[in-house]
Amino acid sequence: MRTGQFFALISLVTILCSASPAETEGLSQRVHVHYYGWYGNPETNGHWSHWDHAVTSKSGPPPGNHKPPEDIGSPFYPQLGLYSSQDPDTLKAHLEMIAKAGIGVVNFSWWGPGNADDRALELLFAEAAKKGMKVNFHIEPYPGRSAESVKENLGYLIDKFKGSPALYRDADRDHLPMFYVYDSYLIPTEEWGSILRSDSPNTIRGTEHDAIMIALYVNQKDKRLLTEGGFDGVYTYFATKGFTEGSTPENWK
Template structure:
């Protein structure tokens, strides 16, 4: 009964939304990092992630912006359908799924996301996170597992321009020194290292950066781009609208990156496409659709969030205010995706 009442309350505070299939033409070369780790009592039986930083959801969450959908559950088919409709509106044709190992909570939610992605014509690639015990050999096993379990889905991403291979981003790849085991999967998989050091990618199929703070001054990107082209690697620099984790990690000293009403995001898109930085990359990876803890989300944030918690809003982004500003970053992504 408590779960049912909470579900009714959460539904009551969520604005009426109709998922929109309209938007820019989908670009499978535009990849966006997606986080399926959120939960609430109505689906997961308790809160997951929203309480990060000592917060007490549903109104008080570990983020500096508050989602239009509230403290949602990543296992809710309705929520995921909204997410995929918004991604389609943004023209982002590839979702990069944050995956934490075989049998993990996030692994269990893959079918929900694949089903929604298929309905919306979006593909799903993989972000292999630094789960406990991760090794180069275990990542090879993970690739076999993901392909065997989910590879039959029409939404499973394969890049026709690169031998019809699947894509796997490896977060914090420098934690592991020897990636020689990846040679076993090169024929079927593009495995990307998170690094700007070309000496660390001997066994990888590509490179990405993830860090949006560094993307404001992308020194060295031209050299990376040239290296990747010369060696048959995929170059997928990462960009994003900003970075702010003050509520999720109170008291930390991490640098922040303000959104500057959208100017930050525009600068990073220009940096990714600038001939001086190597010209158009193979893919552009966007940090992120919904990493709410780090304030990098494109996902709509409420223009009138719960009071007394000090939330910011997207008001002012690209000259928009109120409800129109909630989707400002989705619509600007559609603009830049068209340029790409």
């Protein structure tokens, strides 16, 4: 079984605790940025997507949905307008902004095959390759997600993009791709161990779909995902010290 390492993700930016692989000049592969491909508009998609999501309610069910273009599901109105994540010009502009910040790896939020974000992936990989940037994946808690379905997801994504120069691979870890798993605690540690521990007959370890797997660290019990679940590291999604145990640097020992 592998020895887990700690990866700290501060809000949008991930800081890796290892030597970085070969990088395009000016772009750091030690810094990863979350990127969400779920936005859509009538011009590109034929309908609004995510800009019109449910209004957040502190108590009780949502009172309804936001109504774009004036009322949107965001505290800020985007300078580029209510874009579609499947618009090539928008994607190019976003990657230029990311590259200007020196960030070399885009951590793409993924909700499963066939979703709108999945359809944006090919555009992202093509454009990232042109800019010498890399892409990895943030596996979201899609309906029906299980350890076994995540194993299938790894096969799907690795097989689809293994030939792309934009697929992030860690040179210090056998050139394996990387997957972050949001809300990994929703699946029992024992189930994760069935696919991530090297001593399991159903393991991904040593197969063509092996990967660096990073679990979400919210509180102390999530450390079992490292020691017993077979994950290679943990990250915190939250950028506020004290918001969770995992977002508090004093606990990163």
